[in-house]
Amino acid sequence: MPDSTIESILHEERLFEPPAPFSDQAYxxxxxxxxxxxxxxxxxxxxxxxxxxxxxxxxxxKWDTILDWQPPFAKWFVGGQLxxxxxxxxxxxxxxxxxxxxxxxxxxxxxxxxxxxGELHREVCLFANAMxxxxxxxxxxxxIYMPMIPEAAIAMLACARIGAPHSVVFGGFSSEAxxxxxxxxxxxxxxxxxxxxxxxxxxxxxxxxxxxxxHGAPSVANVLVVERTKAPVTMVQSRDHWWHDLKSQVTADCxxxxxxxxxxxxxxxxxxxxxxxKGVVHTTGGYNLYTHLTTKWIxxxxxxxxxxxxxxxxxxxxxxxxxxxxxSNGATTVxxxxxxxxxxxGCFWDVIEKYGVNIFYTAPxxxxxxxxMGEEIPNARNLSSLRLLGTVGEPINPEAWMWYHRxxxxxxxxxxxxxxxxxxxxxxxxxxxxxxxxKPGSCTRPFPGIVADVVDLEGQPVADNQGGYxxxxxxxxxxxxxxxxxxxxxxxxxxxHLTTADGQxxxxxxDGARRDSxxxxxxxxxxDDVISVSGHRxxxxxxxxxxxxxxxxxxxxxxxxxxxxxGEAIFAFVVLDSQQAPSEALAQALKQHVIQEIGAIxxxxxxxxxxxxxxxxxxxxxxRLLRSLAxxxxxxxxxxxxxxxxxxxxxxxxx
Ligand code: WT7
Numbered sequence: 001m002p003d004s005t006i007e008s009i010l011h012e013e014r015l016f017e018p019p020a021p022f023s024d025q026a027y028x029x030x031x032x033x034x035x036x037x038x039x040x041x042x043x044x045x046x047x048x049x050x051x052x053x054x055x056x057x058x059x060x061x062k063w064d065t066i067l068d069w070q071p072p073f074a075k076w077f078v079g080g081q082l083x084x085x086x087x088x089x090x091x092x093x094x095x096x097x098x099x100x101x102x103x104x105x106x107x108x109x110x111x112x113x114x115x116x117x118g119e120l121h122r123e124v125c126l127f128a129n130a131m132x133x134x135x136x137x138x139x140x141x142x143x144i145y146m147p148m149i150p151e152a153a154i155a156m157l158a159c160a161r162i163g164a165p166h167s168v169v170f171g172g173f174s175s176e177a178x179x180x181x182x183x184x185x186x187x188x189x190x191x192x193x194x195x196x197x198x199x200x201x202x203x204x205x206x207x208x209x210x211x212x213x214x215h216g217a218p219s220v221a222n223v224l225v226v227e228r229t230k231a232p233v234t235m236v237q238s239r240d241h242w243w244h245d246l247k248s249q250v251t252a253d254c255x256x257x258x259x260x261x262x263x264x265x266x267x268x269x270x271x272x273x274x275x276x277x278k279g280v281v282h283t284t285g286g287y288n289l290y291t292h293l294t295t296k297w298i299x300x301x302x303x304x305x306x307x308x309x310x311x312x313x314x315x316x317x318x319x320x321x322x323x324x325x326x327x328s329n330g331a332t333t334v335x336x337x338x339x340x341x342x343x344x345x346g347c348f349w350d351v352i353e354k355y356g357v358n359i360f361y362t363a364p365x366x367x368x369x370x371x372x373m374g375e376e377i378p379n380a381r382n383l384s385s386l387r388l389l390g391t392v393g394e395p396i397n398p399e400a401w402m403w404y405h406r407x408x409x410x411x412x413x414x415x416x417x418x419x420x421x422x423x424x425x426x427x428x429x430x431x432x433x434x435x436x437x438x439k440p441g442s443c444t445r446p447f448p449g450i451v452a453d454v455v456d457l458e459g460q461p462v463a464d465n466q467g468g469y470x471x472x473x474x475x476x477x478x479x480x481x482x483x484x485x486x487x488x489x490x491x492x493x494x495x496x497h498l499t500t501a502d503g504q505x506x507x508x509x510x511d512g513a514r515r516d517s518x519x520x521x522x523x524x525x526x527x528d529d530v531i532s533v534s535g536h537r538x539x540x541x542x543x544x545x546x547x548x549x550x551x552x553x554x555x556x557x558x559x560x561x562x563x564x565x566x567g568e569a570i571f572a573f574v575v576l577d578s579q580q581a582p583s584e585a586l587a588q589a590l591k592q593h594v595i596q597e598i599g600a601i602x603x604x605x606x607x608x609x610x611x612x613x614x615x616x617x618x619x620x621x622x623x624r625l626l627r628s629l630a631x632x633x634x635x636x637x638x639x640x641x642x643x644x645x646x647x648x649x650x651x652x653x654x655x
Pocket of ligand 1: 270316317391392393394395396417418419420421422423443509510511523525526532535536537
């Protein structure tokens with residue numbers, strides 16, 4: 001596409017109306033229907049959510065109170081009892097869906113499995129009983145450190161079934177990062193696999209678990225190991241157990257435990273601007289309802305669809321939109337172990353062709369990688385089954401949006417650009433594909449029941465097209481309930497930055513945004529010290545602590561620098577110990593050290609050695625200056641608070 005077309009899209013904010021054939025069959029068919037739903041939901045959110053909860057979910061016992069809101073603490077459907085594993089499995093078994101594909105799984109080496117709802121239910125019951133045999137009871141935390149195989153979802157559903165909150169740790173995290181999370185959650189059991197396949201290599205997950213436990217996670221009594229790669233592993237007597245051994249010792253009879261609506265469903269760790277990752281706590285009823293309804297309306301999910309979200313179950317996207325949302329709807333959800341790699345750059349398109357995928361949900365960074373690899377790769381496959389596309393994780397640049405629309409969607413598929421966070425549990429600002437005209441780069445308008453705004457530091461709404469802070473004004477069912485073990489941090493991080501004039505706390509998302517005159521939101525990115533690499537959040541402080549823990553490092557400051565592929569890349573300024581001299585070998589060693597401390601996603605793209613960091617007189621690192629330097633820009637703006645002005649000249653000179 002010529003640059004001039006992109007320019008005109010950028011400046012004229014071209015509208016893409018939902019295609020009529022799509023709208024005709026959609027759950028929400030027009031702008032008018034959306035407006036009606038939206039005003040009904042905001043006029044009386046409690047009634048709206050209660051109606052949906054009654055209609056869409058199975059409750060063992062109905063709630064007494066829809067919402068108990070003592071800011072910032074929300075309780076939804078108080079007194080109600082349900083089980084999300086029941087809603088995802090059991091209730092489908094009495095219908096024709098018993099023999100419908102629940103999970104279609106494709107392994108990276110090309111092996112595959114399909115589990116019907118009946119089969120998945122059986123596996124989940126067996127897994128739940130195996131965990132019980134290892135002493136796991138309601139309330140115990142279970143860590144899940146797995147490759148993308150069906151057993152990852154099975155383990156999550158089994159935890160939910162017996163009321164043991166899970167803490168899924170992304171398989172790309174290092175043993176150190178895993179250990180921190182095990183300790184923080186006081187996990188009793190780790191579910192893992194001998195390994196997984198990623199980019200044609202075997203990832204030795206069990207070995208990482210062994211290391212994590214060696215370094216001390218005393219709460220962990222047992223490890224349950226799923227066989228995947230058959231690579232040799234060490235099994236510690238009485239601590240470690242093979243899943244296939246336990247499976248033959250238990251029955252498939254395991255009724256779903258009635259859970260209180262506000263019982264904890266899971267903890268999921270996410271990076272913040274300060275300190276160690278936070279354990280975001282989600283509970284049962286509200287999360288089940290919100291992920292169910294957003295999946296249904298935003299992906300327009302029908303019983304005939306094959307739906308595929310390419311995320312990893314280790315992230316919130318995998319929790320909400322591979323596992324819980326789709327299965328609660330009785331849908332067919334695809335799970336793929338692999339990622340595009342040099343030996344198979346077209347693997348995503350092969351999966352779409354092989355299974356006739358109708359709905360495809362991926363990340364902008366993946367789309368940018370596909371653009372680089374060339375459109376002949378997707379063009380060589382039959383993508384005609386696709387009817388809807390989605391993106392998540394970071395703002396999508398209009399160029400990537402247009403490519404996705406043209407090359408993958410063949411100008412026929414609506415695109416839903418979905419804004420949300422680990423903390424929000426589900427999608428918050430998004431098009432409804434049959435109703436909302438889209439603008440490339442905008443996540444458009446809030447989901448019914450969600451009251452968003454853009455405000456200034458005083459909590460005052462700003463005018464159209466003015467930049468400000470993105471906030472949510474009314475509690476919603478799947479909102480974060482707490483930071484595990486640190487309620488003060490929960491208050492501080494999300495609720496104490498911004499309040500309305502009359503003192504009501506606003507949920508602060510940490511993103512900057514503007515809203516245009518059509519009420520469309522344009523998210524600009526994080527306003528805190530969080531870097532987004534390929535849509536994954538990393539706290540600058542986490543990476544700095546990892547660097548400083550290396551014996552040669554005296555001080556480090558980490559910033560994001562713009563990157564065409566990953567959105568942002570990690571740029572580290574490092575002050576060495578006086579005995580140490582900068583060298584390429586040392587830079588490599590430091591990168592390796594960060595991988596070991598956190599994982600490959602935190603690897604600095606660039607390390608610049610320096611004698612000193614630019615600081616204010618009170619000792620605060622001036623990241624704004626470092627960000628400009630990392631991006632190769634001139635330093636502009638106020639530098640008067642800088643303590644030592646010669647530092648800047650030295651930094652410009654590199655070493
Ligand atoms: C942060 C949340 C939600 C699942 C994936 C990431 C950014 C997410 C969008 C979007 C612009 C987006 C925000 C947000 N983000 N989706 N559609 N447009 N920015 O979850 O790790 O909790 O990160 O991702 O900055 O705050 P997460």
